[in-house]
Amino acid sequence: MRFDAMTDAIGDTPLVRIDPAVHGLRHIDLYAKMELLNPFGSLKDRAAWNMLRPLVSPGGTVVELSSGNTAKALAVLAGMHGMRFRSVTNRMKVPEIKDLLLLLGADIEELPGQAECLDPTNTEDPLTRMYQQLGDGGYAHTDQYFNELNVDAHRHGTGPEIVKDLDGQAPDYFIACVGTAGSSTGVARALRQHNPDVRVVGLVAHKSDFIPGIRTIDEAHAVGLFDPESYDTVETITADDAIDGLLTLVRRCGTLAGPTGGGAYQGAVRHLRKIDAGLTERKTAVFIVCDRVESYLSYLRDRRPELFNRPPRAHDVRTVDAAEAKILDVAAAERWVAGRRGIVVDLRSPYAYQALHIDGAINIVDELFAELLHGGLPFSRRQPVLLVCPVGEKSAKYAALLTRMGHPEAHSLDGGVIAWRDAGAELVRD
Amino acid sequence: MTLSLSPRINEFVHSVLGETALLGRLVEALGSPLDIVLPEQAGRNVAAFRAVHAEHRLGGRIYFAHKANRSSALVRELAAGDAGIDVASLGELQHALGAGFTPDRIVATGPKNAAFLWLCARTSVLVHVDSAAEVAELGELVRARGLPPVRILLRLSEFAAPGVRTAARRSRFGVSPDGLESILDLAGKYAGHLEPVGVGFHLDTTALPEKAVALEGCLTALETCRRRGLRPWAIDAGGGFGVSYLADPAEWDDYTSALTEAVLGRRAPLTWNGHGYGLRNEGGTIGGSLGLYPAYRQVTGPAYLDQLLRTRAPGLGRPLGELLLDSMVDLHVEPGRALLDQCGLVLAKVLEVRDDPGGLIVRLDCNAGDVSTENHGVLMDPVAIPQREGPAEGAYLFGNLCLESDLITRRKVFLRGRPRAGDLLAFVNTAGYFMDFGATEALRQPIARKVALFRSDDAWQWCLDDQYWPLHRETA
Numbered sequence: 026m027r028f029d030a031m032t033d034a035i036g037d038t039p040l041v042r043i044d045p046a047v048h049g050l051r052h053i054d055l056y057a058k059m060e061l062l063n064p065f066g067s068l069k070d071r072a073a074w075n076m077l078r079p080l081v082s083p084g085g086t087v088v089e090l091s092s093g094n095t096a097k098a099l100a101v102l103a104g105m106h107g108m109r110f111r112s113v114t115n116r117m118k119v120p121e122i123k124d125l126l127l128l129l130g131a132d133i134e135e136l137p138g139q140a141e142c143l144d145p146t147n148t149e150d151p152l153t154r155m156y157q158q159l160g161d162g163g164y165a166h167t168d169q170y171f172n173e174l175n176v177d178a179h180r181h182g183t184g185p186e187i188v189k190d191l192d193g194q195a196p197d198y199f200i201a202c203v204g205t206a207g208s209s210t211g212v213a214r215a216l217r218q219h220n221p222d223v224r225v226v227g228l229v230a231h232k233s234d235f236i237p238g239i240r241t242i243d244e245a246h247a248v249g250l251f252d253p254e255s256y257d258t259v260e261t262i263t264a265d266d267a268i269d270g271l272l273t274l275v276r277r278c279g280t281l282a283g284p285t286g287g288g289a290y291q292g293a294v295r296h297l298r299k300i301d302a303g304l305t306e307r308k309t310a311v312f313i314v315c316d317r318v319e320s321y322l323s324y325l326r327d328r329r330p331e332l333f334n335r336p337p338r339a340h341d342v343r344t345v346d347a348a349e350a351k352i353l354d355v356a357a358a359e360r361w362v363a364g365r366r367g368i369v370v371d372l373r374s375p376y377a378y379q380a381l382h383i384d385g386a387i388n389i390v391d392e393l394f395a396e397l398l399h400g401g402l403p404f405s406r407r408q409p410v411l412l413v414c415p416v417g418e419k420s421a422k423y424a425a426l427l428t429r430m431g432h433p434e435a436h437s438l439d440g441g442v443i444a445w446r447d448a449g450a451e452l453v454r455d
Numbered sequence: 456m457t458l459s460l461s462p463r464i465n466e467f468v469h470s471v472l473g474e475t476a477l478l479g480r481l482v483e484a485l486g487s488p489l490d491i492v493l494p495e496q497a498g499r500n501v502a503a504f505r506a507v508h509a510e511h512r513l514g515g516r517i518y519f520a521h522k523a524n525r526s527s528a529l530v531r532e533l534a535a536g537d538a539g540i541d542v543a544s545l546g547e548l549q550h551a552l553g554a555g556f557t558p559d560r561i562v563a564t565g566p567k568n569a570a571f572l573w574l575c576a577r578t579s580v581l582v583h584v585d586s587a588a589e590v591a592e593l594g595e596l597v598r599a600r601g602l603p604p605v606r607i608l609l610r611l612s613e614f615a616a617p618g619v620r621t622a623a624r625r626s627r628f629g630v631s632p633d634g635l636e637s638i639l640d641l642a643g644k645y646a647g648h649l650e651p652v653g654v655g656f657h658l659d660t661t662a663l664p665e666k667a668v669a670l671e672g673c674l675t676a677l678e679t680c681r682r683r684g685l686r687p688w689a690i691d692a693g694g695g696f697g698v699s700y701l702a703d704p705a706e707w708d709d710y711t712s713a714l715t716e717a718v719l720g721r722r723a724p725l726t727w728n729g730h731g732y733g734l735r736n737e738g739g740t741i742g743g744s745l746g747l748y749p750a751y752r753q754v755t756g757p758a759y760l761d762q763l764l765r766t767r768a769p770g771l772g773r774p775l776g777e778l779l780l781d782s783m784v785d786l787h788v789e790p791g792r793a794l795l796d797q798c799g800l801v802l803a804k805v806l807e808v809r810d811d812p813g814g815l816i817v818r819l820d821c822n823a824g825d826v827s828t829e830n831h832g833v834l835m836d837p838v839a840i841p842q843r844e845g846p847a848e849g850a851y852l853f854g855n856l857c858l859e860s861d862l863i864t865r866r867k868v869f870l871r872g873r874p875r876a877g878d879l880l881a882f883v884n885t886a887g888y889f890m891d892f893g894a895t896e897a898l899r900q901p902i903a904r905k906v907a908l909f910r911s912d913d914a915w916q917w918c919l920d921d922q923y924w925p926l927h928r929e930t931a
Contacts, residue, residue: 134621135621140660243712249740380782416780443783
C-alpha cells in the first residue's frame, strides 16, 4: 500500500463482523463499518475532504461550524493545503477536542451561552449572524449541514464499500447515528439503490442528554441534510446507552470506539433484538463506528467516574481526624514566627500566596503537598513546621497527618490566614 | 395531544393556592389583576445562598437585586434578615433605606444620575461603578461637597479566556481588564475620597464557563490592585443564577419538539398567528434559534453558585471557591429572580371564554405587562382556580388592552377543564421580574394592587404590600 498523500488513505475501511457471543443475536449477522480507521480518526474525514477538495486555494481560509471530527479533519486538510482553518461552535463540550484543534492550528471561536435576562425581540442569534458574516467574508465555507457533497462522500464511498464487502448485497438493516445526517443519508441512498427494502434506523440523542456527535431530534431539524423520510424509523438513545455500547466495543470487540460508535452499537442491538426473536432466516445488519475513544476520556470520567478508580494510597489526608492536630492560635503563632522556631508552610494557591503571605513562609499548594506526603515526610522530623491554609481546616488535617506519620512538631494555624489578617497580624508580599 | 408546561410549585405556594375562598375574596375586594407576594419564602431563599457560602467557607453578602420586584413587603422582610440589597435607581435606594437597610448592606449598581450618586455618597453605600466617567463624577462630587470617602467596586467586562475565544455578547456596562490600570490611576487621583474595595462583573449568560472566566479575571484584577498597594478584599459576581420554572423536564422536551414540528408545518400550529419564538421555517429546515428561557433547568440558584465555585479556574487550575478562599476574598452575589423563586403569584379574573376555529379563547382582566412571562421568554401554565373537571383544551389567553399584540400567551395553553367567566387564573412564580417590571397604566387600565400573604398564629394573614412590616413573627 503506497500513497502519495494521506488523503489517499481516506476510505476503504474494513467491515468487521461482531462476535455473536457478544451481541447475542441468533439470526442476524451484525457488521461494524470501521470508520475509526480513517487517517484523521473518523468518518468525517470522507465528507471533509469531499467538501474541501473543490474549494482548495492556498492562502485561503476554510470555515466550518463544527466542534468535533469535521473540524479536526478540516484543520488537518487545511494545513496540508496551505490554508487556515476557522471553526465557530456552540457545542464544544469535550475539552480534549478543543485542545487538539488548537494543537492542529485551528482558530476556534465559541458562541456565548443563552442570555439569563432574555430579550425576545433579539431574534438574530449569534449563529445566524455568523452565517451572514460568512456569506460575504470571502471564506471557503464547507457548510457541512447543508452541503450535498457531505452526503455524496458516503453515497459514492461508504455505502458502495459496504455492498462490495457483503458480496454485492445490501444489508437488511442499516443503523446510523444522526449528526450532520450526511453519512446516514448517503449510505441509505446507496444501499437502497441495491435493495429498496433495506430498513434504515436513525438514532438521535435523548433531549436531556449530550452525546458528542449525535444530535437530538430538535437539533436534527435544523440540519439541512436531515430528511425524516430517509429513515424507516428514528429512535432515541441516551448517553448511558452510548457509554454501555462503547464499553462493549472497547472491552470485548477490539474496537476502540467513541460514544457515537457505542451508541450505534447499543441502538442497533436494541432494535434488532426485537426482530431477531421472530426470524427464521438469516439477515445482515450494519452499523457505523464513527470515531475513536481516546478523545472522550473526560466525557467518560464525568459520567462514569467509577471506571477510573485508583487504588487507595498511603498517607491519605482523608483518613485522618483534624482533631488530632496540634493547634496554635494567632497570638501563639505570631510568637512562633517571630522566634523563628521553624518553617511556615502556606498551603494556599501560588496566586494567593504571592499576593500576601506570612513573612518567611514557603508555599506548597495543598494538592502538591498531598502528593509529596504519599511518598513520605518531605522534611526532617527535627524541623518544626507551622501549616497555614485559609481558615485552618485543611492545615489541621495535614498537621494531624504529619503527626500520625511521626512528626513531633507539626502545628496548624487556628482560623488560618483569614484569622491572622483579621487580628491585624503582618502579611507581606515579595 | 395536550402539551402541558406544569409550573414547579413548592409546598408553601401549594398551600396558598389551596386558599381558594381567600384568594377569591381578595380579587373581589382589590380588583384584577392582583399581585400576591410571599415574604417569608424570600428569607428561606437567602438562607439557601448563605449555606453555599458557608459550605465553601466564604464571606461576602447576598445582595437582593431590587429591580426584580417593586414590593415593599419583600424588601422589608429581607431587611429584617442578613441579606444586602442591590439598588439600581434613586427610587430603589430611597426605598431600601426606608425599609430598614443600613448603608453598609446596600450596593448601588447600574446607570446613575447625579442625585442617585449624591444620595449614595451621602449615606456611604457601596457603589459599583461602571466607567471612568462615573469614577470621575463620583470623585468630584465627594471632594467638592466634602462628603465622607465612598467605597467603590470597579465593574469589569469583556474578560478574555485562555485557549479558545468566546464571541460573548457586548455589555453596556463595565470596563475591560485592559482599562483597569487607567481607571485605577483615575481613582488614585481621588485618594481619600474614593476607596476601591474590590471588583465585580455581571454577565448576562446562563453559561458557567463564561462566568468562570470572569471570576478568574476578577482575581487577576485584584492582583493588579494589590501591586499598586491597594488592599481590595471583595469580588462581586453579580446575578444570573437562574430559576427552574417547570416541574417536569419531559414536558419541556415534548413542548419544544412539538413547537419545532409546528414551525415546520408538520403539525397544527401551537401559537397565535404561527409565532415561532425565534424559530423559522427555511424551506423545510429550521432556521433561527429558540428565543426562550430554558424553563426547565437542572442546576439553578444556590446550586448554580455551588457549581461555579467548584469549577476549576481555566488558567489557575484550582477550583474557584478555593482560590477565593485562599486569597481571603469575600464573594458578593446579586441574585434577583433566584432570591424570589416561589415568592409570589399574579391572580387574574377570567372575563370571557369562547370557542374559536383555532382553539379556545380566554379573555382575562389583566394584560401582558401585568404577567410578563412571555416578554421574558418564560413559558409555564397558569393554575386555574377553581380547578374545573373536563378534557384539556388548547386556549389562547387574551389581555385587556385594545391592542392586537396584547396576549398573555402567544402559545396555546392546555387547561384541564374549561374555565368559566369569573374564575381566576393564578400565574405562579412570577415575583422575579414578571409581576410589575413592565406593568403600565396604558389605556388607564389599573396597575395591579399588591398584597403580602404570610402565616401568623397558624393561619394565613394578609395585608396591603405597603402595610407589611416584618413584625408578625415571634421574636427569638
